[in-house]
Amino acid sequence: MTVLITGANRGIGKALAENYAARGTHVIGTARTPSDDKHLPLDVTIPASHQALATTLGDAPLDLLICNAGIYPDKGQPLDDGYPADMWADAFATNVTGVFLTVQHLLPHLARGQTPRIAIISSQMASHTRAPGGSYIYRASKAAVLNLGRNLAADLKPRGIAVGIYHPGWVQTDMGGQTAEITVAEAAAGLVARCDALSLDSTGCFETWDGRAHPY
Numbered sequence: 001m002t003v004l005i006t007g008a009n010r011g012i013g014k015a016l017a018e019n020y021a022a023r024g025t026h027v028i029g030t031a032r033t034p035s036d037d038k039h040l041p042l043d044v045t046i047p048a049s050h051q052a053l054a055t056t057l058g059d060a061p062l063d064l065l066i067c068n069a070g071i072y073p074d075k076g077q078p079l080d081d082g083y084p085a086d087m088w089a090d091a092f093a094t095n096v097t098g099v100f101l102t103v104q105h106l107l108p109h110l111a112r113g114q115t116p117r118i119a120i121i122s123s124q125m126a127s128h129t130r131a132p133g134g135s136y137i138y139r140a141s142k143a144a145v146l147n148l149g150r151n152l153a154a155d156l157k158p159r160g161i162a163v164g165i166y167h168p169g170w171v172q173t174d175m176g177g178q179t180a181e182i183t184v185a186e187a188a189a190g191l192v193a194r195c196d197a198l199s200l201d202s203t204g205c206f207e208t209w210d211g212r213a214h215p216y
Helices: 010-020 047-057 085-111 136-157 182-197
Strands: 003-007 025-030 040-041 064-067 118-119 164-165 204-207
Touching: 003 182, 010 025, 010 182, 040 204, 047 085, 064 085, 064 164, 064 182, 085 118, 085 136, 118 136, 118 182, 136 204, 164 182
Parallel strands: 003 025, 003 064, 025 040, 064 118, 118 164, 164 204
Antiparallel strands: none
């Protein structure tokens, strides 16, 4: 089995890579600017970077693609004079368009995999039923990638590719902060279990890291 994880150099992505490697899975991790030879370069906002990655992979099959790379630029932004337009553009380029481009460029590799699957890391902040205000950019981008994942699931099911969308939990990372509810290890273990369970029967699911269906 081969898994490719975007944003695998830190946080949840790094923990996922370590979890899969410990199981003997062949792991391909990417980073925007790799600091070592463990990761392949991929800036998810740049189409040419996706093409370069696909070329590097050659004819290699992928069994699982985990779209994990993401940013949360607007934490604490004031409503009256915050949330600048370029912040919106950057977040959507990474959190939404970046996911689409990753999937689009790696579809030929997934088509060669056995029971190919795509896991998209979204957030409970994508849910329109959970709307306490604030973090407008991050919430909107994660809602958009949830919608993207649901539609990809419909289009890719006939090709035999399952798509799952997941809330990783409120995790103790640079993004989540050290007062978050669960550790990175707990989140990664739960997400691995979700990916294991993902199939064409459950494609399009929106679930929490610990296997509960999340309201849209």
